[in-house]
Amino acid sequence: MNLVENVLxxxxxxxxxxxxxVENDTEEGRAALEALFPYTGNAHLIGVTGAPGxxxxxxxxxxxxxxxxxxxxxxxxxxxDPSSPFTGGAILGDRVRMRDLAGDPGVFIxxxxxRGSLGGLATATAAxxxxxxxxxxxxxxxxxxxxxxxxxDVARLAHTTLVVDAPGLGDDIQAIKAGILEIADILVVNxxxxxxAEYTERALKGMxxxxxxxxxxxxxxxxxxxxxxQEEEPRDAPLWVPPVLRTIATQGEGITExxxxxxxxxxxxxxxxxxxxRERARLQSELDALLQEMLIAxxxxxxxxxxxxxxxxxxxxxxxxxxxxxxxxxxxxAS
Amino acid sequence: MNLVENVLxxxxxxxxxxxxxVENDTEEGRAALEALFPYTGNAHLIGVTGAPGxxxxxxxxxxxxxxxxxxxxxxxxxxxDPSSPFTGGAILGDRVRMRDLAGDPGVFIxxxxxRGSLGGLATATAAxxxxxxxxxxxxxxxxxxxxxxxxxDVARLAHTTLVVDAPGLGDDIQAIKAGILEIADILVVNxxxxxxAEYTERALKGMxxxxxxxxxxxxxxxxxxxxxxQEEEPRDAPLWVPPVLRTIATQGEGITExxxxxxxxxxxxxxxxxxxxRERARLQSELDALLQEMLIAxxxxxxxxxxxxxxxxxxxxxxxxxxxxxxxxxxxxAS
Numbered sequence: 189m190n191l192v193e194n195v196l197x198x199x200x201x202x203x204x205x206x207x208x209x210v211e212n213d214t215e216e217g218r219a220a221l222e223a224l225f226p227y228t229g230n231a232h233l234i235g236v237t238g239a240p241g242x243x244x245x246x247x248x249x250x251x252x253x254x255x256x257x258x259x260x261x262x263x264x265x266x267x268x269d270p271s272s273p274f275t276g277g278a279i280l281g282d283r284v285r286m287r288d289l290a291g292d293p294g295v296f297i298x299x300x301x302x303r304g305s306l307g308g309l310a311t312a313t314a315a316x317x318x319x320x321x322x323x324x325x326x327x328x329x330x331x332x333x334x335x336x337x338x339x340x341d342v343a344r345l346a347h348t349t350l351v352v353d354a355p356g357l358g359d360d361i362q363a364i365k366a367g368i369l370e371i372a373d374i375l376v377v378n379x380x381x382x383x384x385a386e387y388t389e390r391a392l393k394g395m396x397x398x399x400x401x402x403x404x405x406x407x408x409x410x411x412x413x414x415x416x417x418q419e420e421e422p423r424d425a426p427l428w429v430p431p432v433l434r435t436i437a438t439q440g441e442g443i444t445e446x447x448x449x450x451x452x453x454x455x456x457x458x459x460x461x462x463x464x465x466r467e468r469a470r471l472q473s474e475l476d477a478l479l480q481e482m483l484i485a486x487x488x489x490x491x492x493x494x495x496x497x498x499x500x501x502x503x504x505x506x507x508x509x510x511x512x513x514x515x516x517x518x519x520x521x522a523s
Numbered sequence: 524m525n526l527v528e529n530v531l532x533x534x535x536x537x538x539x540x541x542x543x544x545v546e547n548d549t550e551e552g553r554a555a556l557e558a559l560f561p562y563t564g565n566a567h568l569i570g571v572t573g574a575p576g577x578x579x580x581x582x583x584x585x586x587x588x589x590x591x592x593x594x595x596x597x598x599x600x601x602x603x604d605p606s607s608p609f610t611g612g613a614i615l616g617d618r619v620r621m622r623d624l625a626g627d628p629g630v631f632i633x634x635x636x637x638r639g640s641l642g643g644l645a646t647a648t649a650a651x652x653x654x655x656x657x658x659x660x661x662x663x664x665x666x667x668x669x670x671x672x673x674x675x676d677v678a679r680l681a682h683t684t685l686v687v688d689a690p691g692l693g694d695d696i697q698a699i700k701a702g703i704l705e706i707a708d709i710l711v712v713n714x715x716x717x718x719x720a721e722y723t724e725r726a727l728k729g730m731x732x733x734x735x736x737x738x739x740x741x742x743x744x745x746x747x748x749x750x751x752x753q754e755e756e757p758r759d760a761p762l763w764v765p766p767v768l769r770t771i772a773t774q775g776e777g778i779t780e781x782x783x784x785x786x787x788x789x790x791x792x793x794x795x796x797x798x799x800x801r802e803r804a805r806l807q808s809e810l811d812a813l814l815q816e817m818l819i820a821x822x823x824x825x826x827x828x829x830x831x832x833x834x835x836x837x838x839x840x841x842x843x844x845x846x847x848x849x850x851x852x853x854x855x856x857a858s
Binding site: 222226229464468472475478487499500503504511517 | 553557561564807810813814817822834838841846849852853
């Protein structure tokens with residue numbers, strides 16, 4: 189397939205075209221994803237999330253620049269936009285964001301509008317991420333807005349998740365963030381020159397203690413049955429304690445330290461075996477989503493639309509419960 | 524079934540027990556939902572959503588009190604909490620919220636923690652709503668926090684959706700709200716005594732004009748083929764233009780007007796036929812979710828876990844693409 193070959197050879201235009209195909213879930217996009225799959229699994233995926241107003245976009249831009257200019261990495265940014273779930277349409281402009289990295293073939297920034305369908309955003313983001321991975325981008329930032337379920341699902345894609353906070357966003361937003369804190373690998377207090385930065389940092393550290401159990405001493409509870417006693421002691425994998433770092437993205441302050449923390453986390457994941465665990469979990473949810481989709485497609489082939497509509501009408505009239513309707517559609521009888 | 528009969532007879536304790544069964548998705552809960560289904564379809568479901576800090580909870584409390592005390596309705600509130608998607612646990616306390624309606628058998632307030640699984644929250648909320656509906660609650664408020672996809676899905680359950688805003692929440696949050704505005708039937712500027720209320724109202728009205736097409740004059744494009752010419756003119760169903768109302772929930776101001784707008788919207792839905800359209804759409808998504816669940820359950824029965832794990836491992840090793848894996852699991856061959 190020509191498009192796939194061109195993407196593997198580093199053709200930017202082909203990459204942009206393929207990303208659109210994949211985002212729109214076309215036949216060609218699916219075939220290309222399948223062809224590219226063996227080339228994936230090399231990138232470090234970094235999720236960046238947090239409430240609106242924390243300055244995530246500036247932070248991601250600075251990190252992308254740092255990894256490109258200081259480390260020579262090929263860097264991609266997938267910016268999931270706070271756009272309408274109904275009409276789509278990106279709010280962030282690619283051109284605005286790319287200004288100072290424009291023309292650098294080692295950087296690619298892609299804005300994605302959120303999709304209306306449940307799970308659609310996470311699926312589309314995963315697919316776009318795989319294309320970048322296969323195309324040889326080594327650091328892939330996945331930037332999401334907000335802290336809802338959709339954002340959590342997107343963040344689950346990542347090896348390393350940054351949760352960004354900023355001073356002065358109010359207590360209500362803090363309450364929502366408590367949930368997303370549990371998936372944080374690194375916490376960032378951005379806009380750290382604003383009043384209240386110390387308070388925000390203390391609050392995050394306090395919430396971290398609630399979200400992550402304190403490190404317990406390794407307790408040896410005896411051996412599994414049937415083992416010889418010659419095996420190694422269970423490995424006491426080092427526990428990752430999420431650091432809280434301060435940045436001022438607009439001035440580039442704290443970016444080097446944050447970039448080091450990201451690389452340090454990757455080392456930790458590889459040393460502890462968690463890298464493989466996360467990869468496997470990610471591929472499993474992808475497999476499950478595809479399975480689900482295929483099962484539904486086959487159901488639609490088996491059951492004529494008119495039959496489905498007729499059963500739905502009987503549910504609407506309260507003559508059948510939804511459970512009876514499902515049994516009727518799948519087995520030909522309601523009970 | 525005893526629990527179901529007791530719920531239908533108005534036993535509060537039985538209702539509370541059943542709600543827990545349903546929320547935890549137990550066998551008993553499912554059986555009860557099925558038995559209760561023929562008794563549903565009578566309630567007016569009102570979704571209330573908006574960003575944190577807008578005072579939605581106070582507003583819902585005031586509306587519940589109004590419909591109870593002024594209209595004699597039986598009122599239920601389902602408060603979907605901004606809690607962790609990982610550990611559950613409600614932040615809002617039922618007792619705090621119920622204080623001044625405590626002991627009134629015509630009011631029931633239920634806090635729900637959000638669920639980890641995709642779609643789980645909307646499904647669980649729909650189920651709890653059905654229990655209240657069958658139990659004879661006439662006005663059911665579904666209160667959600669935030670404006671993410673999960674909240675939109677919850678809001679889709681409702682006949683009438685209120686989107687609540689408040690002055691001084693910042694522009695970033697406004698950007699996110701643009702999406703949810705499209706599902707608004709009534710807009711509320713709460714905390715209207717704060718500075719900037721007029722600006723917020725103007726901004727909402729401006730966004731409304733973007734989200735809802737302006738009312739067009741009815742154009743008669745000729746008759747359908749094969750009709751006699753004796754039939755009625757196509758009915759020019761009145762278009763609902765979402766009103767923007769100001770409230771100060773903590774002082775009870777604007778509540779009567781808002782309650783009237785809610786009742787007016789219900790009349791509009793019934794007159795235009797949209798009530799039935801929304802009911803049907805709601806039941807269809809419920810049916811589809813159950814179908815999906817059952818298809819997956821049957822797949823799990825058909826394919827042994829060990830086989831699934833083996834195929835997943837080959838995906839992990841990049842020896843199979845996820846698409847090949849799906850074909851292998853469903854058809855016994857990868858291509």
